[in-house]
Amino acid sequence: MIVRKTLEQVKAEGGGYIDREKFDSFTDADIERMIDEDPDLAPRNEELVPLLEVRDVRRKLGLTPARFAKKLGVPVETIRAWESKFTPADPVLQALLRILDRMPKSALRALDHRGRKVG
Numbered sequence: 001m002i003v004r005k006t007l008e009q010v011k012a013e014g015g016g017y018i019d020r021e022k023f024d025s026f027t028d029a030d031i032e033r034m035i036d037e038d039p040d041l042a043p044r045n046e047e048l049v050p051l052l053e054v055r056d057v058r059r060k061l062g063l064t065p066a067r068f069a070k071k072l073g074v075p076v077e078t079i080r081a082w083e084s085k086f087t088p089a090d091p092v093l094q095a096l097l098r099i100l101d102r103m104p105k106s107a108l109r110a111l112d113h114r115g116r117k118v119g
Contacts, residue, residue, distance in 0.1 A: 049094075051087060051089055051094060052087065052094060052097040052098060053083075053087045054068075054079065054082040054083055054087045054097065055082075055083040055087075057097045057100050057101050060101065060104070061100060061104055061108065065079045065080055065083070071111045071112070072096075072111065073111075
């Protein structure tokens with residue numbers, strides 16, 4: 001049985017406690033059942049859309065970090081940071097990476113800064 005309490009309730013009762021023996025006894029099946037029973041918990045992993053990595057998409061496009069940065073209109077240091085540390089899960093960046101991954105030619109044309117008229 002899952003008992004939900006606010007932080008204030010836990011503090012009023014003298015702090016939190018975790019039954020390590022009970023916690024360690026949970027099987028993967030127990031955890032999956034709890035997730036299915038409680039819609040407020042995180043969705044199952046297989047329902048999550050996998051995150052794309054900047055390096056993988058850039059390489060698929062055949063672009064150097066400098067050319068990719070120019071296409072995206074960001075400093076090359078940003079591309080290097082994303083590639084050396086981690087690709088952020090930022091929804092906007094992930095959407096752009098999906099478009100670049102699935103429709104590379106159209107997406108690259110749309111990102112081309114030459115020929116754009118402003119005004």
